[in-house]
Amino acid sequence: MNLRIPGPTPIPDEVLRASAAQMMNHRGPEFAQILRRVTDGLNWVFGASTDVLSFTTSGTGGLEVAIVNTLSPGDRVLSVSIGSFGDRLKSIAKTYGADVVSYATEWGEAADPAEIARLLDADATIKAVLVTHNETSTGVTNPLEAIAKEVRARDRLIIVDGVSSVSSVPCPVERWDLDVVVSGSQKGWMAPPGLAFVHFSERAWAANAEARMPRFYFDAAKTRDSIAKLQTPWTPAVSIYYAMDRAFELLRAEGLEGVYTRHHAVAEYTRKRIKGMGLKLVPVDERFASNTVTAVYWPDGIDGKGVSKRAREEFGVVLGGGQGKLDGKIFRVGHLGFFQESDVAEALDVVEKLLASAKTTV
Numbered sequence: 073m074n075l076r077i078p079g080p081t082p083i084p085d086e087v088l089r090a091s092a093a094q095m096m097n098h099r100g101p102e103f104a105q106i107l108r109r110v111t112d113g114l115n116w117v118f119g120a121s122t123d124v125l126s127f128t129t130s131g132t133g134g135l136e137v138a139i140v141n142t143l144s145p146g147d148r149v150l151s152v153s154i155g156s157f158g159d160r161l162k163s164i165a166k167t168y169g170a171d172v173v174s175y176a177t178e179w180g181e182a183a184d185p186a187e188i189a190r191l192l193d194a195d196a197t198i199k200a201v202l203v204t205h206n207e208t209s210t211g212v213t214n215p216l217e218a219i220a221k222e223v224r225a226r227d228r229l230i231i232v233d234g235v236s237s238v239s240s241v242p243c244p245v246e247r248w249d250l251d252v253v254v255s256g257s258q259k260g261w262m263a264p265p266g267l268a269f270v271h272f273s274e275r276a277w278a279a280n281a282e283a284r285m286p287r288f289y290f291d292a293a294k295t296r297d298s299i300a301k302l303q304t305p306w307t308p309a310v311s312i313y314y315a316m317d318r319a320f321e322l323l324r325a326e327g328l329e330g331v332y333t334r335h336h337a338v339a340e341y342t343r344k345r346i347k348g349m350g351l352k353l354v355p356v357d358e359r360f361a362s363n364t365v366t367a368v369y370w371p372d373g374i375d376g377k378g379v380s381k382r383a384r385e386e387f388g389v390v391l392g393g394g395q396g397k398l399d400g401k402i403f404r405v406g407h408l409g410f411f412q413e414s415d416v417a418e419a420l421d422v423v424e425k426l427l428a429s430a431k432t433t434v
């Protein structure tokens with residue numbers, strides 16, 4: 073199978089083999105060494121000088137960690153949503169009683185830092201800004217560094233969903249002065265689903281001391297104190313730590329610049345091929361097109377779900393579909409984590425062939 077969805081992503085054989093190792097005592101010295109190495113790897117990729125925390129959960133659990141550990145019911149937050157994952161982050165905040173002010177763009181557009189600045193200037197009671205770095209549902213990457221500058225200048229917290237960006241595109245949490253940043257093992261990290269990674273800035277820890285949203289399993293302070301002793305508060309997904317430990321050897325061998333360059337180059341290749349096929353990208357402004365996932369409209373009159381089904385059944389190419397209001401209207405090609413240009417080329421060749429035959433049979 074050529075799995076081209078934006079997560080879970082394919083995993084290198086050596087990482088798969090590492091994840092198949094026998095269980096060990098998660099409170100013993102061997103696991104402590106693995107947790108130290110994995111945490112060092114996370115700190116390296118996040119650009120953090122304090123430990124990135126890991127939680128046994130998927131990316132959404134990591135988003136919940138971010139919300140419940142920094143906010144109290146009734147806190148006013150600005151939700152910046154450019155697609156379905158932005159909406160999800162907003163829903164989590166609402167579920168826990170935050171007072172949410174919404175800024176939503178049309179799907180396909182990026183958020184405008186100047187608009188965020190204006191909204192913050194208009195309301196001094198907004199305590200935090202919730203923003204998606206890379207919106208996986210539309211293939212759009214927000215100008216996060218510029219957004220962070222506006223938020224910082226107004227001294228609010230910035231809480232970032234970096235689930236499908238961190239480790240694939242630059243997101244240096246300290247250099248950009250971000251408060252809470254979340255990622256997940258099954259996206260760019262070349263590991264199976266099961267771990268979420270969350271970094272808290274000093275400001276975020278200060279907010280944590282005051283935050284009253286309910287939490288137990290996802291208590292970040294408990295997790296921080298455990299990880300300081302090279303343990304986790306609860307039984308962790310031991311096998312995913314084995315996988316991450318091995319995946320970091322590969323990431324370190326390639327180097328962060330190498331990883332970012334590969335993602336950028338293959339994303340450019342993908343966009344060029346898509347436009348060459350006469351298809352339309354979902355991102356309205358290509359400057360904000362994602363380097364980890366490319367979202368493309370099916371041409372008018374084409375049964376996109378039918379084409380996807382044939383790609384899977386006849387050619388073993390698994391494309392991502394559309395989410396929410398884009399269901400049936402678009403397809404998405406993931407190019408994050410472990411892949412080369414040839415994997416994407418093969419998938420696009422199949423799409424091209426199937427579209428040509430679909431057109432002649434209409």
Ligand SMILES: *Cc1c(COP(=O)(O)O)cnc(C)c1O
Nearest residue numbers: 130131132157206208235236256
């Ligand atoms: C995948 C993803 C998530 C989390 O999804 P899970 O299925 O819970 O791992 C959150 N945000 C973005 C931007 C994502 O791409």
